[in-house]
Amino acid sequence: MSAEQHPEKVQQEIQYQSVSDFLESCPPNQLTHISDLSEYKHVSNVGYTDVMRTPEIQLHCGSDSCNGVRFFRCASGYGKRLKEDFEFIYVTYRCSNCQDNEKTFALAVKLDEDAKPTGELCKFGELPPFGPPTPPKLIKLIGPDRDDFLKGRRCENQGLGIGAFIYYRRVVENQKNRILTEIVKVSEKLSAPAEKIATLKKAIEETQFSNALNMAKDVIPESLLINGHSPIQLLHSALSEGVHALSDEQCLELAGSIRIVLSELSERLSQALKDEAELAKALSTLMNFKKEK
Numbered sequence: 683m684s685a686e687q688h689p690e691k692v693q694q695e696i697q698y699q700s701v702s703d704f705l706e707s708c709p710p711n712q713l714t715h716i717s718d719l720s721e722y723k724h725v726s727n728v729g730y731t732d733v734m735r736t737p738e739i740q741l742h743c744g745s746d747s748c749n750g751v752r753f754f755r756c757a758s759g760y761g762k763r764l765k766e767d768f769e770f771i772y773v774t775y776r777c778s779n780c781q782d783n784e785k786t787f788a789l790a791v792k793l794d795e796d797a798k799p800t801g802e803l804c805k806f807g808e809l810p811p812f813g814p815p816t817p818p819k820l821i822k823l824i825g826p827d828r829d830d831f832l833k834g835r836r837c838e839n840q841g842l843g844i845g846a847f848i849y850y851r852r853v854v855e856n857q858k859n860r861i862l863t864e865i866v867k868v869s870e871k872l873s874a875p876a877e878k879i880a881t882l883k884k885a886i887e888e889t890q891f892s893n894a895l896n897m898a899k900d901v902i903p904e905s906l907l908i909n910g911h912s913p914i915q916l917l918h919s920a921l922s923e924g925v926h927a928l929s930d931e932q933c934l935e936l937a938g939s940i941r942i943v944l945s946e947l948s949e950r951l952s953q954a955l956k957d958e959a960e961l962a963k964a965l966s967t968l969m970n971f972k973k974e975k
């Protein structure tokens with residue numbers, strides 16, 4: 683049954699999320715209906731009552747030993763007694779693997795009248811901020827425009843597509859030469875054909891952004907291609923759309939693609955340089971070994 687046929691049905695239907703889905707993936711400032719908000723538990727000085735469930739959740743942990751998605755368990759703020767009016771609470775989760783990284787949520791929470799365990803939750807915010815992490819390699823690649831990039835990230839996390847698109851475009855435009863210089867470095871290490879390197883260097887000198895990307899897009903070393911596509915070509919097509927011609931949703935989608943391409947590119951650049959450094963070290967070890975013998 684489609685929304686067009688039964689518009690009134692769509693309005694009435696309440697969408698429920700679980701507590702864990704809400705904590706993991708709901709951006710701040712959205713009042714959300716929760717299917718499994720409460721459980722009936724014993725609380726000291728109170729007796730049996732309805733308290734907020736704080737199940738384990740999965741979040742990205744950025745600590746050196748984890749650096750990936752890990753289970754987080756509630757470390758403080760659990761067992762909060764719930765009412766049918768809003769309560770305002772802090773709940774802190776800690777990574778179960780490194781026992782170090784924490785995430786704190788500021789929440790408004792209330793039970794539905796006579797309908798437990800359902801209720802409503804809203805995040806005022808969370809620290810570290812909501813959203814998948816920005817890889818350190820990407821931050822390094824965009825260098826001085828880090829703050830504008832993170833502003834774009836905040837827009838994207840809140841679903842503000844036009845804002846995210848404009849911030850990301852500004853970052854790529856400002857840092858075009860920094861990105862191309864890294865690509866030249868990799869090309870030189872990989873002994874790419876001289877004319878390709880010359881074209882990349884010409885693209886760095888080209889002041890017209892779109893022309894520069896156009897020049898560089900076809901001379902990218904193979905190890906930097908993303909599923910066979912030139913990352914510069916991908917950025918060029920995403921950024922060539924005028925923002926006035928796009929809806930907020932389209933901008934959001936393009937902004938997400940720009941961010942993913944930039945992360946992938948930063949990952950490949952650093953991997954290519956690392957592989958080369960490791961190879962050089964291995965060769966020098968073997969050469970010296972031979973000499974000593």
Ligand SMILES: [Zn+2]
Pocket residue numbers: 743744745747748749752777778779780781782783
């Ligand atoms: Zn951890």
